[in-house]
Amino acid sequence: MSLSHSILGFLSYQSMTGYDLAKAFSSSVRFFWYAQTSQIYLELNKLEKKEFVTWEIIIQTEKPSKKLYSITQKGKEEFFVWLSQENDEFSKGNKNAFLMKVFFSGCRPPKECITMLSDFINDCSHYQDEMQQIPDSIGHYGGLVDQEQKLYWQLSADFGYSYIHMCIDWARRSIKKLEELT
Amino acid sequence: MSLSHSILGFLSYQSMTGYDLAKAFSSSVRFFWYAQTSQIYLELNKLEKKEFVTWEIIIQTEKPSKKLYSITQKGKEEFFVWLSQENDEFSKGNKNAFLMKVFFSGCRPPKECITMLSDFINDCSHYQDEMQQIPDSIGHYGGLVDQEQKLYWQLSADFGYSYIHMCIDWARRSIKKLEELT
DNA sequence: AGGCTCATGTAACCGGTTACATGATTAT
């Protein structure tokens, strides 16, 4: 369970509403953890039951009222335990339907796989563009934290850039190999 | 749902038992789709209900009897529909708990993150070694299919190699950046 | 007798998705 822990992570920066959290997710970590708004509200309820967060109603005059969630001491402890836990990224959790299709593409004309790979490159490029905006939005939230925190944000974003770059390179190489077939 | 479709993919090569499928998965596609043995049996039942597969009991003298599954015409059609469907790999399905930890590591000493990244590199190397064995096991199954099919297997494996190489490079760069902090 | 490979499942659970549902306030 990583969504709940990353919610705790964001709340450790400052208190936030479910709506704020949804925006924070989509403007920073969505390239490695896309979180649905509805799911965030569900997780907040679960975290409340575990006493990792509390909330208070904030009445606003110009906007609808909102529930401002804060992390508890218990929540902070849970967060730090999670942070220092070992994780095995490579043995589990990699589900790549696209690669599965590549794997099984021997039964159809090479041209179809080339098209699929071209589409993939387009998706990559599109995603690359979207990711360019992430540093801006991180800058927007950047006021909350010190310079050192930003370095870690940068590291995770670098992974994203490197990954997408690798994907494009691989797809181009693959297309070349398939074109040699014909 | 990609597990069920990749089961159909394997069955399109030849008829297999659940046990065979589990071995085929773990010796070929496990680096981008780890499948539990029990899950494979569950999926086979579902595929049977949808009339995508049929089975017959094979009585063996030296070994326990087994259920040999075969793909039906309906199953083949379903498989090809899946193959030619568009997929958006980048907007969904990327859940990376490790990157989440990197993202939130600003609140702890850089040394701890460096350790985490070193462990990550070790995991990568270990995984890299495991992946070296995949071409051999693909060769073992290779008798089933023609040379062209093998190219696609190679492409998907190349993705794996490139990915892991990228991971190691990124982790090394990140460690350097963190060491500059101290 | 003990361990290995071969072989097949069931049950409880869980994180996450999809779709649906609602309502306040502000700006045009």
Place this chain on the structure above:
DNA sequence: ATAATCATGTAACCGGTTACATGAGCCT
């Protein structure tokens, strides 16, 4: 009016995990 933004949820579903359970036949 009506669209956009702000704001919060529920219900049904689903793919996959974890843990458990069983048993045949072979080898030493």
